Amino acid sequence: MRFWLMKSEPDEASIDDLAAAPKRTLPWTGVRNYQARNFMRDMMGIGDGVLFYHSSCPEPGIAGIAEVVSDAYPDPTQFDPKSPYYDAKSTRETPRWMLVDVRFVKKIPLVSLAQLREHPELAGMRVLAKGNRLSITPVTEDEWRFITKALA
DNA sequence: GCCAACGTTGGC
């Protein structure tokens, strides 16, 4: 069992959207970065913990807790010419992009970026690193415990 | 809207 931080733009999919989705579950569509894909494909497993992070918005930060509820499978949007995530170079035989399903666990009072930076326990978090753009980053068990127990 | 940082592309 591992722990992750996953970014989502709330305009596209917020923690409330996740809570309102059928089965409180959404497929994590749209990842088009190899490192993030590899995390989902190679490292994630059912039951992994997810910090649901709102990015590119007025109040960036961790907005809730979720969990991984599927193994990785091909992201259907890569095959859809009408989707913004369409990838003409991907085929059904050799799909390039994978995703997992993520299920709502709970909403928490927003833990802002500024708050995250206040705690030395979290200084090593990848999401806090300068220039970090990865939309999926590993979280250590200690970081997970600190955030879910002390901050959430 | 700005811009730093980073990933990808493509010519050579």
Next chain:
DNA sequence: GCCAACGTTGGC
């Protein structure tokens, strides 16, 4: 395989 140009991310 190098690397310049370009596009994107994402906080501010």
